[in-house]
Amino acid sequence: MLIGKVCSIRGGIRSCVVRPIARLFTCPSNMAKSKFEYVRNFETDDTCLKNCYIVVRLDGRNFHRFAEQHKFTKPNDNRALGLMSRSAHSVMEELEDIVIAYGQSDEFSFVFKRSSNWFKRRASKLMTHVASQFSSSYVFYWKEFFGDQTLLYPPSFDGRVVLYPSNRNLKDYLSWRQADCHINNLYNTVFWTLVQKGGLTTVQAEDRLKGTLAADKNEILFSEFDINYNTESALHKKGTTLIWEKRDETVTKRLKRPNEEEKDVNVTRSRRKVQAYHCDIIGDQFWQEHTDILEDDNC
Amino acid sequence: MLIGKVCSIRGGIRSCVVRPIARLFTCPSNMAKSKFEYVRNFETDDTCLKNCYIVVRLDGRNFHRFAEQHKFTKPNDNRALGLMSRSAHSVMEELEDIVIAYGQSDEFSFVFKRSSNWFKRRASKLMTHVASQFSSSYVFYWKEFFGDQTLLYPPSFDGRVVLYPSNRNLKDYLSWRQADCHINNLYNTVFWTLVQKGGLTTVQAEDRLKGTLAADKNEILFSEFDINYNTESALHKKGTTLIWEKRDETVTKRLKRPNEEEKDVNVTRSRRKVQAYHCDIIGDQFWQEHTDILEDDNC
Amino acid sequence: MLIGKVCSIRGGIRSCVVRPIARLFTCPSNMAKSKFEYVRNFETDDTCLKNCYIVVRLDGRNFHRFAEQHKFTKPNDNRALGLMSRSAHSVMEELEDIVIAYGQSDEFSFVFKRSSNWFKRRASKLMTHVASQFSSSYVFYWKEFFGDQTLLYPPSFDGRVVLYPSNRNLKDYLSWRQADCHINNLYNTVFWTLVQKGGLTTVQAEDRLKGTLAADKNEILFSEFDINYNTESALHKKGTTLIWEKRDETVTKRLKRPNEEEKDVNVTRSRRKVQAYHCDIIGDQFWQEHTDILEDDNC
Amino acid sequence: MLIGKVCSIRGGIRSCVVRPIARLFTCPSNMAKSKFEYVRNFETDDTCLKNCYIVVRLDGRNFHRFAEQHKFTKPNDNRALGLMSRSAHSVMEELEDIVIAYGQSDEFSFVFKRSSNWFKRRASKLMTHVASQFSSSYVFYWKEFFGDQTLLYPPSFDGRVVLYPSNRNLKDYLSWRQADCHINNLYNTVFWTLVQKGGLTTVQAEDRLKGTLAADKNEILFSEFDINYNTESALHKKGTTLIWEKRDETVTKRLKRPNEEEKDVNVTRSRRKVQAYHCDIIGDQFWQEHTDILEDDNC
DSSP states (O other), X not given: OGGGOOSOOOSOOOOOOOSGGGGXXXXXXXXXXXXXXXXXXXXXXXXXXXXXXXXXXXXXXXXXXXXXXXXXXXXXXXHHHHHHHHHXXXXXXXXXXXXEEEEETTEEXXXXXXXXXXXXXXXXXXXXXXXXXXXXXXXXXXXXXXTTSOOOSOOOEEEEEEEEOSHHXXXXXXXXXXXXXXXXXXXHHHHHHHHHTTOOOHHHHHHHXXXXXXXXXXXXXXXXXXXXXXXXXXXXXXXXXXXXXXXXXXXXXXXXXTTSOOEEEEEEEEEEEEEEEOSOOSSSHHHHHOTTSSOOSOO | OXXXXXXXXXXXXXXXXXXXXXXGOOOTTTTHHHHHGGGGXXXXXXXXXXXXXXXXXXXXXXXXXXXXXXXXXXXXXXXXXXXXXXXXXXXXXXXXXXXXXXXXXXXXXXXXXXXXXXXXXXXXXHHHHXXXXXXXXXXXXXXXXXXXXXXXXXXXXXXXXXXXXXXHHHHHHHHHHHHHHHHHHHHHHHHHHHHHTTOXXXXXXXXXXXXXXXXXXXXXXXXXXXXXXXXXXXXXXXXXXXXXXXXXXXXXXXXXXXXXXXXXXXXXEEEEEEEEEOSOOSSSHHHHHOTTSSOOSOO | OGGGOOSOOOSOOOOOOOSGGGGGOOOTTTTHHHHHGGGGGGOOOOBOOTTSEEEEEEEESSHHHHXXXXXXXXXXXXXXXXHHHXXXXXXXXXSTTEXXXXXXXXXXXXXXXXXXXXXXXXXXXXXXXXXXXXXHHHHHXXXXXXXXXXXXXXXXXXXXXXXXXXXXXHHHHHHHHHHXXXXXXXXXXXXXXXXXXXXXXXXXXXXXXXXXXXXXXXXXXXXXXXXXXXXXXXXHHHOXXXXXXXXXXXXXXXXXXXXXXXXXXXXXXXXXXXXXXXXXXXXXXXXXXXXXXXOOSOO | OGGGOOSOOOSOOOOOOOSGGGGGXXXXXXXXXXXXXXXXXXXXXXXXXXXXXXXXXXXXXXXXXXXXXXXXXXXXXXXXXXXXXXXXXXXXXXXXXXXXXXXXXXXXXXXXOTTOOGGGGBHHHHHHHHHHHHHHHHHHTHHHHHTTSOOOSOOOEEEEXXXXXXXXXXXXXXXXXXXXXXXXXXHHXXXXXXXXXXXXXXXXXXXXXXXXXXXXXXXXXXXXXXXXXXXXXXXXXXXXXXXXXXXXXXXXXXXXXXXXXXXXXXXXXXXXXXXXXXSOOSSSHHHHHOTTSSOOSOO
8 A cells, every 4th residue: 555655666676685595585576667667658648738728527427327226306306416516516626727617417517727737737637537536526425415315336427628729619618518408407397397297208298399499398388387497496507607716704813912912803814715606607797707717818 | 417308409499489478588598509519529539549458547646645544554454455446346347348457555457458449449438437436436335444434535546548559568567567566565564564563763764775675675574573575465465456257156046847847946157257366467377377368469 | 543543442342253264363352441441440530629720830851961962051041941932832822721831941830720621620631731742842943943953862851730729829939930040040140250251160150159148149240240130131030921912913804795896904803822021020010910810819 | 041050049148238339239039039938838749659550651632633734644654653662762761660661553651660769759750751751752753754744833742640559450451552452453454444445435434334343344354355454564453562671782892901912802791772562462471471571569
């Protein structure tokens, strides 16, 4: 175990037998390290192009089955969504330079700032670290969201890295994911309303929705079930956006100045905290209110 | 949540307002998906060269601190080593085409067979999936190895992909890792013996070992502490090698043939199981005994 | 030869012998093509990231020797510089989407527009085509610049591809090359003046210039040789910038309208032509005067 | 021009004005180099995986048109094929580590040995250098093959790099290209025979050959035109394979030993020369006769 490894030892092991008794010791690996070390040169460099946003997106693997087996409510399970956000939060706190993360359903995207030099911008390191931290957090925080319900097996996520050279491209990426969230959630809301409240089978519900437009779906909800989609949960319609925000915290400290009595003093500190939003990030408003997320294109 | 996603919906959403009431519904994302979807084209292809072994190696992140905080025994903690192997086992069972895995300390390497087409050989998918499955398993199986001792926070691992074109290269890679295991374990064994049994401080032990060769270290153990390094635990000296092995299993089945009485019948089935070894994999013997691990070079 | 290849034939060749005489024909490659065609899958994708400028830079190989053997004048040979520009011109006319090219000494950089989809942005195709067209042009146009002086052997250039995500990055790239031109030309001008007019050996000239700053070099030229570096040739100080410019051309056409006499009419057409500049491209002025070269960052 | 560049100068230029007169000198680029030099970091590493054969294949661009304009004979023009081989020969002599090259029609493939470290195995350097050397040679040697016939414009080639991990893969690659040569040449031979001797139009010839197998084509040649395809030119049927061969050369040297008369002595030297073959390289025979071309797989 690395636990005991005080320092890394390389080479320096040349001869073996010193006195008779030493014959007992076999040292098959003496000098072996240098002989084999050439295999390191097969590693290839996967540094991300500079001055681009680095996006790592994770997707749940076989989450349809995972959701069935863990009896997630349909069309949305708030415990599951909460656990996804909690895990993403954990990623943001462990990895430097993530400026915004966006999640919906069983996916989460993490955006590293353009000028980041975290892990020397090595794509493999960035994406495996994100995938690993997210996955261990998912299991670690399971109980916080699912209480006594047992996690049946360790879930997994796969990931990828995509680079975006401009602010426009990055915003369009996030818009693409949020539009995807909207389209799927509208569909799923109507679908499960037809099944759960309308008494249709899943096959009938699918048939009913074939070829319908967004307006048609809104209409079904409104006229048949008295549901105004607009007033549905923002979490479900918009997904979750995580950003860093500075918060002033007032802490009381006991202070003792020379020639004074000891007394309590209120100290205000500014601290960065991860904040969750369930709002539109396709339009300009969000970006105008949070101008510190993106860096200038012309740099 | 994907839970409710019956099918993936793309496009098909063109106009919005049908009758007055529909004005209530805002559809900011109509047509948005196709407008934003161009961002997909920024993904780059990272297919691994065919006919090469694909190795994914994971390394624990900040495991020195993790080990301290979870009071791992030194120089080796068998619970921690067992948990690493259990997690690697879980990776092998979830991902197809891993033919051999080798681990020591806080690292584990997974070798996909040369002809594998798992994930279409996409490097990012392969390494993130391995990193994710391993990490979630590590937390999931923690209790099996650490019992009531609390896991304080979710640990993480980073990973990389390396390709090896020939059997010689692959074996040399594994030899490199096992030689590393040997060198570190010998050092750590002497170091902690000097501290724990010899009463040296860690600084003194480090000084004592500066510049010593393998033979010198063996000698210290033998002459000063009556320890023969050769008889130390193979798990610690050789690390853990996981491979697939076919086992014949005899299962008793109750059978009812026409015109016969119902009766118990023994059925023998061949099943693939992951088997752990703590043996030398640098020499030829291991490979001669397990000829099905590697594929012929000339293919 | 492809000359006669009317269409490409794949597969479709299954059996061979039809009647006795056919035994004379051996058909070793029947079905061979499909059997071997798997090797195509070893090609990897090297598509350049979208929305980035693609720069291909060529550098002369062993041009020090080439210049010696072809007796180039020092410190600058205008024939050689002219031939470089002529070859670059040929590249711009053959390859689509090059918006600006910059050359100095034995190097030339070609910039493809951000939105180019030429060769599907495949890096290998782009750079080899540039290298090939430039090299064949260099030999083809040799006589235009060197007249009867024989080209002794075919010269060669190597190339590379670099991507730049923003206008700032691209302009800084070109500035880097022009600053390099300035620094080298100032050095070379003083060096060869010391040798050719000052009577120093090359070793003495090198010693004299060791550690000198730009101002020192200017001063040597001015006070010792009465040369004002500022009035030296712009071609040598600034290198060569090639861009596309629209020019109105007036062409006289003979026209015959119904019920009219045939007559000459002047027709004005706008034509794109490659234009060479030897001016500063580090400052803003050049870019303000040629706003159509770069595309907006925020796209 | 690099001609005069005695050494490369970096930095070292800090201040500008020394005395009044110096104001005449503007030094816009002072310090510019270091300020801009960050753009170098946008270059990415494209090192080829070790222990793989590196194949660079060149293909003529628009050679159908080139052949028409230069009146190449059909179906094969021996002058053009000769010029291709001469240019490939020039590439082999200029670049180290090419062990075999194969060409047909307007394409040529160059194979670098597995263990090559030429250009540090950087793909971009390798392919651009090959493309450049080949292209300049094509123009340079034009007259040797086409005599007084004018080369109308500089032709160009594009290239790519493909890696092959095993001897089997590499041989299959070369077989693929030779099978392609065979299939195209058989088709073209029959096609142009039908047109030139059979009096068919090109459209009629194309129709006649639609759906025919190799045997059918052999049959047409034999029964209608008395041509045995097997006895056609090996150059056309098999393409051109270039390899290095050691030849003993006997040179006569005039020698003067102490206390002896001066006399002529025959000295035998072994020299590597590029040798051209037009033989089958799909079967084993060629490889058995030239065992030094490939390196052992298991290295």
